[in-house]
Amino acid sequence: MKNALLFTFVLAFFSQFSKAQMDDKFYQPSKILKPIEFKNVENISLPVESDTITAIVLKPETKSIKKTILFFHGAGGNVTTYQFMVKPLVEVGYQVVMVDLRGYGKSTGTPTHLNVAADAQKFFDAMLVRPDIKNTKVYIYGASLGTQVATKISKDNQNKISGLIIDGGMSSFTDIAAHFAPQYKDVIEKMLISPYSVKEDVKALKGLPKLFIYGSEDKTVPFEQGKTNFANAAEPKQFLEYKGDHLLGVKVIKDDIVKAISNL
Numbered sequence: 001m002k003n004a005l006l007f008t009f010v011l012a013f014f015s016q017f018s019k020a021q022m023d024d025k026f027y028q029p030s031k032i033l034k035p036i037e038f039k040n041v042e043n044i045s046l047p048v049e050s051d052t053i054t055a056i057v058l059k060p061e062t063k064s065i066k067k068t069i070l071f072f073h074g075a076g077g078n079v080t081t082y083q084f085m086v087k088p089l090v091e092v093g094y095q096v097v098m099v100d101l102r103g104y105g106k107s108t109g110t111p112t113h114l115n116v117a118a119d120a121q122k123f124f125d126a127m128l129v130r131p132d133i134k135n136t137k138v139y140i141y142g143a144s145l146g147t148q149v150a151t152k153i154s155k156d157n158q159n160k161i162s163g164l165i166i167d168g169g170m171s172s173f174t175d176i177a178a179h180f181a182p183q184y185k186d187v188i189e190k191m192l193i194s195p196y197s198v199k200e201d202v203k204a205l206k207g208l209p210k211l212f213i214y215g216s217e218d219k220t221v222p223f224e225q226g227k228t229n230f231a232n233a234a235e236p237k238q239f240l241e242y243k244g245d246h247l248l249g250v251k252v253i254k255d256d257i258v259k260a261i262s263n264l
């Protein structure tokens with residue numbers, strides 16, 4: 001079965017020989033919403049072309065907001081799936097905005113690498129003019145697949161933000177595909193186009209504080225890809241390693257992560 005799936009995957013590459021991106025292989029949006037675990041929540045929406053993207057603003061109980069974090073989640077689920085990752089940040093006084101790009105949660109449409117990037121920029125622009133955000137320090141947080149667009153947005157707007165957090169991010173769309181189909185690595189590297197990637201975009205972030213969080217036992221994204229991203233990044237930068245699986249840093253080294261973000 002596994003070989004058959006891999007063969008189908010490779011055939012799909014040949015069928016899209018010109019500028020293949022295979023967007024549908026990377027995004028697994030869900031419409032199933034879990035209960036919101038926060039008291040102070042604002043639901044917002046933003047029109048993009050003929051679709052709408054939605055987000056939630058999570059405000060701390062304290063009136064003094066330390067920082068604003070724009071959170072881009074991973075390939076599966078929706079904003080409610082990743083609440084556990086931002087809960088410690090809200091508890092210490094950070095304002096967190098979690099966005100569902102096209103197809104995720106209450107957002108409409110179908111995600112692609114290109115519309116995700118365009119929509120993320122439009123979302124970023126809209127957030128920075130909000131009265132409750134524009135006078136705070138803004139940080140971009142990408143989790144798993146969300147690190148790709150988070151790093152691109154950081155590169156394109158680095159004079160408007162105060163730091164970038166990369167949690168469990170692959171080095172590129174191409175690299176992660178090649179990892180899961182190693183026998184077709186040469187074909188994938190020639191044919192699968194990464195329109196943007198952490199390992200390349202992070203090189204342009206000179207002077208911007210960066211935090212990398214990776215599990216040494218990650219079964220989804222190879223730990224080595226995290227090390228590649230870190231090696232490509234210019235100072236200032238910090239690497240937090242924990243013993244555990246994908247995106248579980250907040251459960252294993254929560255205090256270290258909160259402290260590192262507070263120091264960005």
